[in-house]
Amino acid sequence: MAVSLQVIYPVSDGSTFDFDYYLSTHFDLVGEHMGPHIAATTVTRGVAGGPKTPPGYHAIATITFADQAALDAAMKASGPVMADVPNFTNVNPDVLIGEVVS
Template structure:
């Protein structure tokens, strides 16, 4: 019975996968846009990661709706060398398909977003919107890790 259940679980894990590897339909792709929200490090700067991850980013993501493919949160840990502080305490990324839809959603919710800053930081973020031009996956590394 346990062997049958294990076989069923293995089969279900592989369904929809090519050669046993999951497909990442939500992965960044060429032509997509990435909105980077950078929080510079510095003397007296504060940042509440728990609030940012659990409240702020999901709130903004909900405003973006179906235009949003995925979002990420990064915590800066080091600068260029092991003893150097990171340039940014945190970076948030939103991967979107349509800049106009993004701008519309942000404009409609601007006050709510800005008023929420005080709940997690005293940093004025830097915003940059970039178009993804190339995406490369290291298949050699994936194959090596699977063996």
């Protein structure tokens, strides 16, 4: 069964997020270190939380893996990716690992 890893960057007072760095440099690291194990990626930039409501999240990255073994292998290789987070944000991201059901 496919599994997903979602990395969720919430907006809070004083939080910062460099989207240009994230898309170029950070995702290059994701591809380099975790890429062989990844089936698909989607990055969503927060633009609104509803009509006339600011977004609650800077971004959500969804990374899909063929199965738990692929996710486990990617996580073992993720050290340089994790170390890069302070280079684009001061947010401590939330993480959700789940089964892809649809």
